[in-house]
Amino acid sequence: MAKDKLIGVDLGGTTIKFAILTSEGEIQQKWSIRTNILDEGSHIVPDIIDSINHHLDLFQLSRERVIGIGMGTPGTIDFENGTVRSAYNLNWSGEQAVRAQLEAGTGFPVTLDNDANCAALGEQWRGAGDNEPNVDFITLGTGVGGGLVLDGKLVHGAAGSAGEIGHVIVEPDGYQCTCGNKGCLEQYASATGVVHLAQDLAEAYVGSARLKEMIDNGDEVTSKIVFDLAKEGDFLANEVVDKVGHYLGLACANLANTLNPTKIIIGGGVSAAGSFLLDRIDANFQKFAFKPTRDVTELRLAELGNDAGAYGAASIALQSNRTIA
Amino acid sequence: MAKDKLIGVDLGGTTIKFAILTSEGEIQQKWSIRTNILDEGSHIVPDIIDSINHHLDLFQLSRERVIGIGMGTPGTIDFENGTVRSAYNLNWSGEQAVRAQLEAGTGFPVTLDNDANCAALGEQWRGAGDNEPNVDFITLGTGVGGGLVLDGKLVHGAAGSAGEIGHVIVEPDGYQCTCGNKGCLEQYASATGVVHLAQDLAEAYVGSARLKEMIDNGDEVTSKIVFDLAKEGDFLANEVVDKVGHYLGLACANLANTLNPTKIIIGGGVSAAGSFLLDRIDANFQKFAFKPTRDVTELRLAELGNDAGAYGAASIALQSNRTIA
Structure with a gap:
């Protein structure tokens, strides 16, 4: 058989x-x-x-x-x-x-x-990667993880830690990461990273914004609330999303300059913010990516969910x- | 036969x-x-x-x-x-x-x-790479180039531009690059990049230093002169080398976080500065690299020259x- x-x-x-x-x-x-x-x-x-x-x-x-x-x-x-x-x-x-x-x-x-x-x-084979051989994946959840597919195969590196995109440094001397370093992508683009950015920006913000009120009031703020408020036009929440888009766009561009994939797929809980987030990432990607790379690499949302x-x-x-x- | x-x-x-x-x-x-x-x-x-x-x-x-x-x-x-x-x-x-x-x-x-x-x-097979399967190479010359060896084979990516480490962004909105973007590694670690940094730091520097005198005097300054002065203890020249080491250490760390190589080899004309430069790169690499990566990746100078x-x-x-x- x-x-x-x-x-x-x-x-x-x-x-x-x-x-x-x-x-x-x-x-x-x-x-x-x-x-x-x-x-x-x-x-x-x-x-x-x-x-x-x-x-x-x-x-x-x-x-x-x-x-x-x-x-x-x-x-x-x-x-x-x-x-x-x-x-x-x-x-x-x-x-x-x-x-x-x-x-x-x-x-x-x-x-x-x-x-x-x-x-x-999975995303490369049957999801947003359309089974193309060179596809990178970043997942935004409690942490930020990643996986790299090159010529149709996963990249492991020497000790299996290739694709640790969450620990790429996007802000030298930035936020303290649980890994011991400072300024890792995970601290700016994970669910907790988004909230941390919101708290910091709220503190420095003098105008009025629903997000600032909530934070000043001690309400529980999640990354979902930040994105929802941003979609409703809240000024401060949009500042936060801009920052998240900056860091993710920078990380995606440097990844593309290094590996020249046809697609970078963004998945995980935070990516539920959808094209509202993806468009901000892409604007920064276009700014930071090397032209020959920019011409072939498309940013996409994950499609397969769980x-x-x-x-x-x-x-x-x-x-x-x-x-x- | x-x-x-x-x-x-x-x-x-x-x-x-x-x-x-x-x-x-x-x-x-x-x-x-x-x-x-x-x-x-x-x-x-x-x-x-x-x-x-x-x-x-x-x-x-x-x-x-x-x-x-x-x-x-x-x-x-x-x-x-x-x-x-x-x-x-x-x-x-x-x-x-x-x-x-x-x-x-x-x-x-x-x-x-x-x-x-x-x-x-070549360096991976017969030079500083000791024929290990996962080795990355950065060459510092007029420009900054790179090549990535993964599982013993060169990485090309979707359109052959994988390994364009010279165009990784190390300073968002930094120096204008010939590629059209701003803040590419090439603008800080190539021979001309080192001189550009020296000129900028000299302008802001108020103390006395041989490097500053030369620049103020309109003498021709090359990256070799900058490194030679730094080795002699010139304060300003050492500030320049620190900056170069910062940017290269950051780029090497992000490369290692992405690909988990056992060695990153630094070659090209600028690397003639030898361990004096490599040590500064490594100090920054240790600061920026993710721990599981840091534990397996060694920075080395190229050995095969031409x-x-x-x-x-x-x-x-x-x-x-x-x-x-």
């Missing part, structure tokens, strides 16, 4: 998402389970194994048709040994032999990559040459 | 350098000829053909032992068609069928890449699968 199915798994701190896809990248089934991080996360891998085995039976899918499993995971991956460490939001302590356990429990070859990389590859990781995980399973005895 | 020789050619605006190497990358013979840019550069390719054929006879090297020719060239390369355009310093007008002519004239498969990329690959291009050209010939009928 021809192998023509892929299993993509997106392991997150609260939910584990699963999808069964054709080798062309069409999702045929998807489901999710809650991530049980109790007992040092020791239930996570067994739960994934059970869920896959159960659903293959449920869907009456012949196991012989499965090419393999790809999984996106938090933490740092040892690609050679298939182990994961430093996945703090999974409560794992020490190195976890994730690949070996998953292969033993399912009988399928397993390929791992980190979650931001999987989302990048499914990006599962698509990308399936894609790494497809690209992998891994077999098991 | 086993094929075990490579021919590397480094085509420049004033000199064409040639080398015959073993497939392990040992140079066995090297020579050079003057670049004749007369008559719209129409003599260049025939001169290269004649010189290769002549030297193979001279060295009595069997043509059957030659794997192929690699050549680094200025201009923009169409990798599919093997043509070159916009090589202004060669006086070429329009698109030149360089690969087809070289292959017809020598009988060997020919692979082209741009000159900065060849220098990068031979880097020929080594790299030979390397692309070795990597190429190109054959000719």
Whole structure:
């Protein structure tokens, strides 16, 4: 029987998402389970194994048709040994032999990559990247992550930390970052970064603006509130969005000058602000990007939402040459 | 007879350098000829053909032992068609069928890449890169160029302009660049950029310093003079070198955060300032680089000098699968 199915798994701190896809990248089934991080996360891998085995039976899918499993995971991956460490939001302590356990429990070859990389590859393959070979991805959420696809493959670099766009310096000696450095993109373009900028600009602002009132009043301000107020025309909120657009446009331009992609895709919760944010990023990108780069690189919003990781995980399973005895 | 020789050619605006190497990358013979840019550069390719054929006879090297020719060239390369355009310093007008002519004239498969990329690959393979797979290269000369080696291969991006590190923005709204943008690295770290910084800092400087005297006196100041004065302890010249180190350290850190190389190699004429400059770059690199990156990336000076291009050209010939009928 021809192998023509892929299993993509997106392991997150609260939910584990699963999808069964054709080798062309069409999702045929998807489901999710809650991530049980109790007992040092020791239930996570067994739960994934059970869920896959159960659903293959449920869907009456012949196991012989499965090419393999790809999984996106938090933490740092040892690609050679298939182990994961430093996945703090999974409560794992020490190195976890994730690949070996998953292969033993399912009988399928397993390929791992980190979650931001999987989302990048998913968007490149089946989302806003239109399956073009050179696509970069930036995700704006609680933090800022990234993934780089070059000639159709993920870039890992020497120690797997390539694509750490959130820690590119956009403001030397700027805001203190949790990584220990100052002025990282993450401090200006993540959900908390946007709020930090709003607080700083509000303090210096003397006019009247709803955003300033809220901050002075001690109301809870989120990045969504900042963008909503900006869309309603609030002057101060627009100043904040301009700043966010400046930093993201600068980072995108320097990324494009370095890697010459055809598309840079912006995803994650903050990107829900949509074209209102993207247009500001693009205006700054046009200003900062080298002309030969500017001519070929388009900025786009992510299209796959929560499914990006599962698509990308399936894609790494497809690209992998891994077999098991 | 086993094929075990490579021919590397480094085509420049004033000199064409040639080398015959073993497939392990040992140079066995090297020579050079003057670049004749007369008559719209129409003599260049025939001169290269004649010189290769002549030297193979001279060295009595069997043509059957030659794997192929690699050549680094200025201009923009169409990798599919093997043509070159916009090589202004060669006086070429329009698109030149360089690969087809070289292959017809020598009988060997020919692979082209741009000159900065060849220098990068040469340093990665046989120079300061110690043949590690993930190495980035920045060359500081009249301009600032770059080349990126990832998993042992050059990165070209979608339109061949990947690695344009000279046009990464290091000072938003900074010095006007010839590319049309403002604040490109090239304007702060090229030979002319260093002098520009010296002039600006001299103007604002009120103390006494030999560098300031020279500039106020209208003496010709070069980047070499700036570095020499700095080494002698001239206060102003050291301020200039600090600035150059800041911008290069920032650019190297952002490059490392993006690509996670094990080495970033600094070459070109300005790098003749040696460890005096490298140490300043590194101090800023340590400040700006993301920790997981900092832990694996070492900054080094280029080691191959003028031979880097020929080594790299030979390397692309070795990597190429190109054959000719």
